[in-house]
Amino acid sequence: MTQATTEATVPYEEALAAYDPVLGLEVHVELNTATKMFCGCATTFGAQPNSQVCPVCLGLPGALPVVNEKGVESAIRIGLALNCEIAPWCRFARKNYFYPDMPKNFQTSQYDEPIAFDGHLDVELDDGTTYRVLIERAHMEEDTGKSTHVGGATGRIHGATHSLVDYNRAGIPLIEIVTKPMVGAGERAPEIARAYVATLRDLLAALGVSDVRMEQGSMRCDVNLSLMPTGADRFGTRSETKNVNSLRSVERAVRFEIQRHAAILASGGSVTQETRHWHEDTGITTSGREKSDAEDYRYFPEPDLVPIAPAADWVERLRESLPEPPAARRRRLQGEWGYADLEMRDVVNAGLLDLIEETVAAGASPAGARKWWSGEIARRANADGRDVPAYAAAPRRDPRPCGGVGVVGHQRPTQ
Amino acid sequence: MTTELITATAAELAARLAAREISSVEVTQAHLDRTAAVDGAVHSYLHVDAEGALASARAVDRRRAAGESMPTLAGVPIAVKDVMTTAGLPTTCGSRILQGWIPPYDSTVVARLKAAGLPILGKTNMDEFAMGSSTEHSAYGPSRNPWDLDRIPGGSGGGSSSVLASFQAPLATGTDTGGSIRQPAAVTGTVGTKPTYGGVSRYGLVALASSLDQAGPCARTVLDTALLHEVMAGHDPMDSTSIDAPVPAVVEAARRADVAGMRIGIVRELTGEGFQAGVQQRFDEAVRHLVDAGAQVVEVSCPSFVYALAAYYLILPSEASSNLAKFDAMRYGLRVLPAGDDDPSAEQVMAATREAGFGDEVKRRIILGTYALSSGYYDAYYGSAQKVRRLISDDFAAAFASADVLVSPTAPTTAFKLGDKLDDPMAMYLNDIATIPANLAGVPGMSVPSGLAPEDGLPVGLQILAPAMQDQRLYAVGAALEARLQAAWGAPLLASAPDLTAATAKGA
Structure with a gap:
């Protein structure tokens, strides 16, 4: 059986x-x-x-x-x-x-x-x-x-x-x-x-x-x-x-x-x-x-x-060397970025926290960064059947400059 | 010439090799010839590696001829107990279940022997997985005592003790879980040391009981034993229980042989009743020799020692039942398919293989250990035994507060006849009554010849015990006693052993 x-x-x-x-x-x-x-x-x-x-x-x-x-x-x-x-x-x-x-x-x-x-x-x-x-x-x-x-x-x-x-x-x-x-x-x-x-x-x-x-x-x-x-x-x-x-x-x-x-x-x-x-x-x-x-x-x-x-x-x-607990980090970032609860939850669920944090650190506005990653890039990643972090990470590991998806990770987001 | 090469001590051979009076090939070949002549009768070896030994000997000779500075024992051949893995050479532990297994790696001890340039003559016989005091539990037949071929050479290391006593090798390795180095040494008139637990790496030593097992050196003299001890011992990062400290100065102690002012403790519980008259007599004489050499005698009591045997036969089988679980026919060794089943399961193959591959004594101890560790029995058996172990350590600590070393007869009797105790496990176990406490406490012990028992003319051994990490004291006492006894006898004890070539010729 x-x-x-x-x-x-x-x-x-x-x-x-x-x-x-x-x-x-x-x-x-x-x-x-x-x-x-x-x-x-x-x-x-x-x-x-x-x-x-x-x-x-x-x-x-x-x-x-x-x-x-x-x-x-x-x-x-x-x-x-x-x-x-x-x-x-x-x-x-x-x-x-x-x-x-x-x-x-x-x-x-x-x-x-x-x-x-x-x-x-x-x-x-x-x-x-x-x-x-x-x-x-x-x-x-x-x-x-x-x-x-x-x-x-x-x-x-x-x-x-x-x-x-x-x-x-x-x-x-x-x-x-x-x-x-x-x-x-x-x-x-x-x-x-x-x-x-x-x-x-x-x-x-x-x-x-x-x-x-x-x-x-x-x-x-x-x-x-x-x-x-x-x-x-x-x-x-x-x-x-x-x-x-x-x-x-x-x-x-x-x-x-x-x-x-x-x-x-x-x-x-x-x-x-x-x-x-x-x-x-x-x-x-x-x-x-x-x-x-x-x-x-x-x-x-x-x-x-x-x-x-x-x-x-x-x-x-x-x-002493423990990293900030994820929940505390989310609360802190939400406060710093001024996202609404719903916006924050979408960002977290899509796994975009790290990407947005880096982007903001690079000089973008929190709102702009969120729109960039959860809007246009998410659409393109989705069309490709991948999630955004994987989509964005791929070209970063590639040292050769190239067109198409290769620009995604390198391009500065619009303000 | 050949006789001289096989009866010489390792120290003498080493000196003559260093002076280039003899070659390692000559020495190795002389021992291989001796094996060809006598091992049919003695059966010390499970496997002889003539080719490998001679190749190592040639390499040492070449390097020495090229002027390289070589380790002390380079070129002196050695026999290795079959419980230590040897890359490319069979390692069976005296068991059917490992028949045909060629390990892919060297044990740390063997690697150190090779690095020190000792040609490996072969692998010596033993009780299956080191369970026994006679080699009668070897799946490949017993070894015999060169003093009387109808008697046991001790066990489990009876292959290593008989290989020395029959002059087939000047040095051998042993392992001692409850006396497997010391008792064979005692009954064959040879020397053997169980170092402090953790003093010699256990990596590549097929485990019997991990918390008790200790590898050590075997030889015919105290100095030779010390020389081999130094090669084998020392920290090994591959063994978590290996001691990370300098090796005690055993060679220096053996050379000085100084016991002046040393306090020698006689353990009340390990003399007298239960010990053969001639064994006790030689023990008493040995103590007098030590006093003559300047030692003081004190009497000590170790009241918990009476529980040692019982505790040992719970701890050992418990650990062994787990250590031997890996022999399951899946990856190496014997594989037996159950009869009358075309499509057996993995479990059925494991069971059929273990049924066919393990001997009775091994099965007895696996069953005992499995039971002792079972839920509901653990506290009463394994747990209690560990408490006894602690009490025995406390007894040793108290005894060593008033004595620098302790002494006792190594074994209660001289060598018994093959077959005498085979059907009485308890009688066999009692042979280790004096040696087991040292394993439970992890302290070092040595057996050194103290003469022949007058009633049967067979060798008697004196056991010396020292505190952990004080292995050098064993060598000081052993060498002092050996010097005085040999002076009294006019020759080494083994000089009075029977002529095996005559015995072999007669038997053939």
């Missing part, structure tokens, strides 16, 4: 009338360090399979890990930007399980001693209200290799004739950011989920620690969701929908799971604790493996690594 049957759902409003959603998000971020977390291999995306590997990231007998200091620095900066406490002393742990794309058959991760914990991130919603997402922890770990299942209809392992494994990704540093359960979001849960991931993405981009490209997998989101009857305070059984990899999908997946859970509960059934797959095309989730209490990763402190004890003055230096 390759396709799970579509499960029943109830209309969204009906679900929300009877139940309160409890939402938890786990976001994995690939750091953009030049080398892997525990060895010196390159991390370039899209390289020839198995060309960026060595005895360490292949888990060859005898090889040992050494921590990438830049990875630790990025983890601390992320923790600080998320208003977390930074552990004065913590360790890596081994998470033991077997899978062909995991070379050592354990993942080097952190267990009960994360490097950052107890933080929060304020998320602005479209109507201007702010929702505070509490952060449970942010910890360091390594990515696995990537399996490609060949010969099946779905690209999943069932029905495949064979699988190919690419270990280029094995050992790339990851930060896993886990929220505390979000309660009281009500009908806005899907919107909050999306806004949280978007805000986190902007924050990480501003920190410069990751490419945060969801479509390339450098930022991946798992959605934990459960329902409890309205007014109750005991959480229901949750499902974990893995690898929801666009902002729109995050919103849709939360919405779908609310509708699916409600249908099960309303008919007197009970939700199975399991991982689920998100299907971008059909907008539904299907059952993955059951995640029961039987899963036991046999965590223990990684004896091949020494504890991490970031010096307090180093952490303070990193704190």
Whole structure:
């Protein structure tokens, strides 16, 4: 069987009338360090399979890990930007399980001693209200290799004739950011989920620690969701929908799971604790493996690594060097430029902040800069099927002067 | 001439090589000839690399002839325990699951041996993944004790101990997780040191238990052991647990052999009951020799040592169960397809390979360790064992407050007969009772010959333990004892070992 049957759902409003959603998000971020977390291999995306590997990231007998200091620095900066406490002393742990794309058959991760914990991130919603997402922890770990299942209809392992494994990704540093359960979001849960991931993405981009490209997998989101009857305070059984990899999908997946859970509960059934797959095309989730209490990763402190004890003055230096938070920067720029809320939101959504800031710095008026980038240039970019930042960035990298689109990035905007 | 080359110490060979009285090719060839003559009976080697060793020897001879200044041991051949990766040479760890694996990289220790110009004769036998005290758990058959071919050469490093005691190599490498260098040295009348944890790089050493494993030198004399120690030791950025500090002055300590005024602690819990009479007798005599050489004796107590074996057999299997998970048939080594299944899953191939590729002792420890780390049992087993480990470190700290070194017999008995303890894992484990505490605490230890037990005429070893980073004290005590004992015996202990060529000829 390759396709799970579509499960029943109830209309969204009906679900929300009877139940309160409890939402938890786990976001994995690939750091953009030049080398892997525990060895010196390159991390370039899209390289020839198995060309960026060595005895360490292949888990060859005898090889040992050494921590990438830049990875630790990025983890601390992320923790600080998320208003977390930074552990004065913590360790890596081994998470033991077997899978062909995991070379050592354990993942080097952190267990009960994360490097950052107890933080929060304020998320602005479209109507201007702010929702505070509490952060449970942010910890360091390594990515696995990537399996490609060949010969099946779905690209999943069932029905495949064979699988190919690419270990280029094995050992790339990851930060896993886990929220505390979000309660009281009500009908806005899907919107909050999306806004949280978007805000986190902007924050990480501003920190410069990751490419945060969801479509390339450098930022991946798992959605934990459960329902409890309205007014109750005991959480229901949750499902974990893995690898929801666009902002729109995050919103849709939360919405779908609310509708699916409600249908099960309303008919007197009970939700199975399991991982689920998100299907971008059909907008539904299907059952993955059951995640029961039987899963036991046999965590223990990684004896091949020494504890991490970031010096307090180093952490303070990193704190002082944090960039301006994206939300604060937006507020500041809006004030400086005098844009109306709606104008500002359009500019932000089109990703034009940096371009307008540069243009204004080059002497243009804020109003002129906005009109230039969101008017004429946006039209031409749109006709070309691209967004403005990509459209504008392309000719900037090209040292040769040329006509056509080449002038876009160089031309001074009209006043 | 040939006999002289194989019975000479590494220090003597090094001096004669430096003076260009002999060539490395001659020395290497003499040892290869010896192996051809006796290893059929002893089975020290899993793999002999005659061609590679001679090529290295020729390169050293050429450089020396060209007037280059060479490292001390350049040209002195060495045998390497099969747990250390060697680029281009098989590395099996005594296991079927790595049969045919040729590592693409050198362990740091091997890289340092090569850089120091030591020709590598071959890879020595061991208990599978270093789990055992006899080499009987090697998938490729046991090594034998050159003192009595029906007896064990110790383990896991029985290939390295027997290669020395049968004069097939003047030097060998070992690894010691609970006594795998020291116990084989004791039962073969050779010398072996487990350095301070972190003193020698573990990079490229196939892990048994990461927090206990330590590579170290094996030889027939204390000075040779020190010379090899200096080559192997030192900081390695590829091993996060490697100590970034100068190597203790072990060679200087071995040359001075000075114990005047040194306080020698006798550990109450590691003598007396449970130790063979002749082992205890040679131990007592050795202590008297040290007193005669100017040392003071103090008695110390390490009450937590009685829990060491239990803690060790939780920590070791726990770490081993995780370290050995990588042997899954996906990337290297053995791959076995399950019978009667045309389309097996990856998991089924892993299971069939691990079933066929691991021996009983390895499976026993993987099962033990998996259980000990399981949710709900972790605190009771692994967690408690780590607390015991801390208590043992505290015991050592207290003991070293009143003693500069501690001494005990290395092993409770002399070499037992092959097969005697194979079906009784607990009896086998008890062999390491005196050596295990040092691994749990990370402190250095050495075994040095203290004579033959009167009742069976087999070698007995004295264990010396020192505080972390004070490895040189082992060499001072070991060399002082060795000098006095050899003066009393009139020759090295191994001079009284049986003539293997006669034994081999008789057996053939």
